[in-house]
Amino acid sequence: MNTILVIAQNTFRESVRDKVLYNLLFFAVLLVASSLIIGELSLNQEKLIIPRMGLSVMLFFGGLIAIFIGTGLVYKEIDKRTIYAMLAKPIGRGEFILGKFFGLGLTLLVNCLVMLSGILLSYAILSYNTDGSVAIAWALIPAGYLIFLQLLLIVAIGLLFSSFSSPALSITLSIIIYIIGSLSKDLPVFAQTIPFIITKYLALFLYYILPNFSNFNYITYVAQGNMIPLNDILTVTLYAVIYTTLLLVATIAIFQKRNFK
Amino acid sequence: MKTVIEIDNLCKDYMVGFWRPKPQRALNNLSLQVNEGEIFGFLGGNGAGKTTTLKILMTLMFPTSGSAKILGKSIDDLEMRKQIGYLPEAPYFYDYLTAKEFLDYCGKIFGLSNDARNRRINELLKLVDLDFAADRQLRKFSKGMLQRIGIAQALVNDPKIVFMDEPMSGLDPIGRREVREIIRSLREQGKTIFFSTHILSDVEVLCDRVAILRKGDLAGYGKLSELEGSRDATMEISVQGISNENLPHFCAKAQKVVQTASGLQIQIPDQSHIDEILLLVRKYDGKIISINPVKTALEDFFVKEKTSSLTKQALV
Numbered sequence: 103m104n105t106i107l108v109i110a111q112n113t114f115r116e117s118v119r120d121k122v123l124y125n126l127l128f129f130a131v132l133l134v135a136s137s138l139i140i141g142e143l144s145l146n147q148e149k150l151i152i153p154r155m156g157l158s159v160m161l162f163f164g165g166l167i168a169i170f171i172g173t174g175l176v177y178k179e180i181d182k183r184t185i186y187a188m189l190a191k192p193i194g195r196g197e198f199i200l201g202k203f204f205g206l207g208l209t210l211l212v213n214c215l216v217m218l219s220g221i222l223l224s225y226a227i228l229s230y231n232t233d234g235s236v237a238i239a240w241a242l243i244p245a246g247y248l249i250f251l252q253l254l255l256i257v258a259i260g261l262l263f264s265s266f267s268s269p270a271l272s273i274t275l276s277i278i279i280y281i282i283g284s285l286s287k288d289l290p291v292f293a294q295t296i297p298f299i300i301t302k303y304l305a306l307f308l309y310y311i312l313p314n315f316s317n318f319n320y321i322t323y324v325a326q327g328n329m330i331p332l333n334d335i336l337t338v339t340l341y342a343v344i345y346t347t348l349l350l351v352a353t354i355a356i357f358q359k360r361n362f363k
Numbered sequence: 364m365k366t367v368i369e370i371d372n373l374c375k376d377y378m379v380g381f382w383r384p385k386p387q388r389a390l391n392n393l394s395l396q397v398n399e400g401e402i403f404g405f406l407g408g409n410g411a412g413k414t415t416t417l418k419i420l421m422t423l424m425f426p427t428s429g430s431a432k433i434l435g436k437s438i439d440d441l442e443m444r445k446q447i448g449y450l451p452e453a454p455y456f457y458d459y460l461t462a463k464e465f466l467d468y469c470g471k472i473f474g475l476s477n478d479a480r481n482r483r484i485n486e487l488l489k490l491v492d493l494d495f496a497a498d499r500q501l502r503k504f505s506k507g508m509l510q511r512i513g514i515a516q517a518l519v520n521d522p523k524i525v526f527m528d529e530p531m532s533g534l535d536p537i538g539r540r541e542v543r544e545i546i547r548s549l550r551e552q553g554k555t556i557f558f559s560t561h562i563l564s565d566v567e568v569l570c571d572r573v574a575i576l577r578k579g580d581l582a583g584y585g586k587l588s589e590l591e592g593s594r595d596a597t598m599e600i601s602v603q604g605i606s607n608e609n610l611p612h613f614c615a616k617a618q619k620v621v622q623t624a625s626g627l628q629i630q631i632p633d634q635s636h637i638d639e640i641l642l643l644v645r646k647y648d649g650k651i652i653s654i655n656p657v658k659t660a661l662e663d664f665f666v667k668e669k670t671s672s673l674t675k676q677a678l679v
Contacts, residue, residue, distance in 0.1 A: 104474060183451065183454070184455060186449075186454075187451055187513070190422075190423065190449035191520075192444040363377070
């Protein structure tokens with residue numbers, strides 16, 4: 103446990119010192135801030151615009167960090183040969199993967215918190231004294247939490263691909279999985295309308311095997327002033343934990359057998 | 364004497380080819396033992412299997428067959444790993460960390476306390492002469508400095524055995540001498556050092572025993588003096604005052620005759636031919652300048668078809 107924590111701390115430090123992260127964070131904060139202007143122009147629609155735009159930006163930039171840094175986490179260690187000295191120390195390969203995962207998870211948590219604070223601040227400035235604004239503000243926090251869970255799942259997908267393929271392929275595969283996973287809820291409906299049996303079963307297979315990212319998406323729901331039911335939050339949390347755990351177990355199983363030439 | 368490293372019939376095959384991969388043997392039935400407190404040299408040319416062996420011992424690779432033990436424990440025992448150190452070949456570390464932060468990170472992995480880490484980091488930075496760069500990021504380190512921080516990280520846990528893959532590569536003559544001194548001082552502290560190299564001079568001044576690998580096979584194993592004894596002592600005789608018309612007489616007796624600005628350099632296969640050349644020099648009014656043994660280069664030793672008489676015999 104101590105080893106995982108030490109590796110996670112170092113991974114977090116690596117992210118913090120990575121200039122790419124700051125570029126992304128800068129643009130994210132800039133976009134959240136620009137929602138202030140857009141909100142002003144939206145004729146009393148700021149209650150809808152700011153949460154929607156803010157949370158979407160949080161998901162988009164968080165997703166970029168999760169995919170681009172997540173897929174490079176292990177590959178970079180192998181490519182730069184930093185892994186040689188580390189794995190010769192008393193570090194289990196599983197501990198190494200978990201340390202990397204939690205390290206980037208911590209980075210994403212800090213990012214989400216910074217961005218959520220920005221969204222809340224923009225919202226507070228524009229919606230001050232508006233009816234129902236406090237309720238929406240409170241609803242943004244669980245919505246942000248679910249985005250964070252979604253990002254952790256994306257990191258786990260990226261880690262799995264990077265345990266056996268190059269970063270370019272890992273990034274492509276992760277993005278494909280994310281896109282299909284986001285449209286996942288439509289797959290059963292799609293399957294019913296297709297006459298071809300193979301395509302039908304393929305659509306159903308993808309529906310059951312791929313993560314359903316629409317489970318995490320409460321952006322529009324929250325922007326309309328609704329509070330996410332606690333039951334939904336718990337169910338989605340459980341779903342994320344189980345799916346992420348399975349992905350990490352698969353990643354570790356592949357990584358355990360890997361030869362570092 | 365206690366055996367601390369035991370390698371038993373270790374084999375490693377790499378799969379070569381994309382469509383129909385075929386196994387290519389990189390290491391063939393390697394068996395050897397290293398005793399406590401000795402400096403053991405692991406010699407071989409490029410592609411001989413040195414790094415493969417070290418990577419198997421460090422569990423960075425898995426052997427195709429065979430086994431190895433370190434300190435009597437299986438090589439994948441994490442508790443045993445607390446007692447060893449490893450310097451990889453051409454090391455590269457987290458370049459966003461400073462030297463101090465990197466050593467601190469390594470110390471934390473070994474579970475050292477704050478005080479123990481701070482004390483050890485200061486000792487090690489002094490030992491590898493990097494205390495002036497303690498707060499410098501590793502990305503600003505030269506190749507030699509990286510090699511030295513690599514040695515420091517391998518020693519952070521005060522290991523009983525230190526494995527080093529080409530510790531002198533990339534170092535200037537002063538750096539190499541310093542690393543040699545560090546290796547000697549480690550032996551004085553009772554540590555066992557297992558290092559790979561292709562530079563014979565490093566081995567000659569440091570090692571108690573060596574193993575020589577050639578294309579994955581153990582070509583020699585034992586004390587260096589005995590291995591050297593098995594090598595042909597080629598001699599080189601420098602002479603002056605021999606005219607060109609007499610050259611064929613020398614060519615007939617010598618392995619190689621080279622004309623230089625200062626005279627002739629005559630190479631003969633061994634000492635038994637010296638007298639013949641001396642007689643010829645006297646006969647044709649020449650003058651002997653020097654007679655020197657030419658140490659057979661390691662590469663020559665490797666390319667020899669027949670391995671030494673010590674092949675695959677432990678000479679403890």
